[in-house]
Amino acid sequence: MYELFVLGELVTGDKHGYMLQEILKNAGGPYRQISSGTLYPLLSRMVDNGWIHLKLDETGGGKRPRKIYQITDAGQQKFLELMEKPLEFNMDTEHHFHFKMVYFRYVPKEIRLACLEQYLTYLETNLKHVTEFEAEITFYKPEPEKQRLQLMRVLDHRRQMGLTNIEWIRQEIEAVKSTEE
Template sequence: MYELFVLGELMTGEKHGYMLQEILKNAAGPGRQISSGTLYPLLSRLVDSGLILLRHEEESEGGRLRKVYALTEAGRARFHELMVEPIESHADSERLVNFKMVYFQYVTKDVRLACLKQYLAHLQAIRTYVKNFEAQLLKHRPEPAMQRVQLLRVFDHRLHVGEADISWVTQEIKRIEGEE
């Protein structure tokens, strides 16, 4: 996922490592921060694999060298591979879709639609799972009753959030399908 982010950000132009880290901190949200210990080894691997280039630029203050990264043609191709990769159902699916959506301007309409349709299927599968679990809970009525009631409230919340997500993604699919 972070590989997609780095390559996607470099689609917009050269960036230094600190700038990439700051953008990712904002994109990932307050609960998910990327450390230098994660980002810089990733950047090194991308340089070593020929997906990005590294050049040194002298900073105006302090005379230190700043590492500036740029995308190669191989990196551009890898970015497109990552954008068309299917979205698997896991805990980070939503974050991955959000990252992909940021870079939709760099891919075709078909790729955007495939991504959103995969995410819609993921959301619908979660809704089905929650409804089935809820039905089992109502049928078997496990004890303690207070915990069961609270769990049903959690399911109700998850269903409401899921319905809102499904509605938004469905509308976005229709909007993109209507584009020329």
């Protein structure tokens, strides 16, 4: 997922490592932070793979030159491959989808639609699970009653959020379908 982020950001222009880390901190939200100990080894591996190029900028006036990263042709190809790769349905699906969606303008319409359709399937599967679990709880009425009632509130919240997300994604799919590209 972080490879996609780095390549996507470099598609938009050259950046230094600190800037990449700051953008990722904001993109991932307050509870999903990336450390320097994760980002810089990743950048080194990506340089080794030939996906990005490192150049030193000595015009900053500091003691050490800044490391500026730029995407290579191989990196452009890897970015496209990562954007085309189907979403995996797991605990990171939502974050991975959001990272992909940020870079939609850099990929063809069919890749955007495929990603949106995959995410719609993910949301519909989650909603089906919640609905079936609600029906099971309603039928069997497990005890204690107070816990059952609170569980039903939680499931109601999840169902409402799922319905809202599904409606938003369906509208997004229609918007992408109606674009010229």
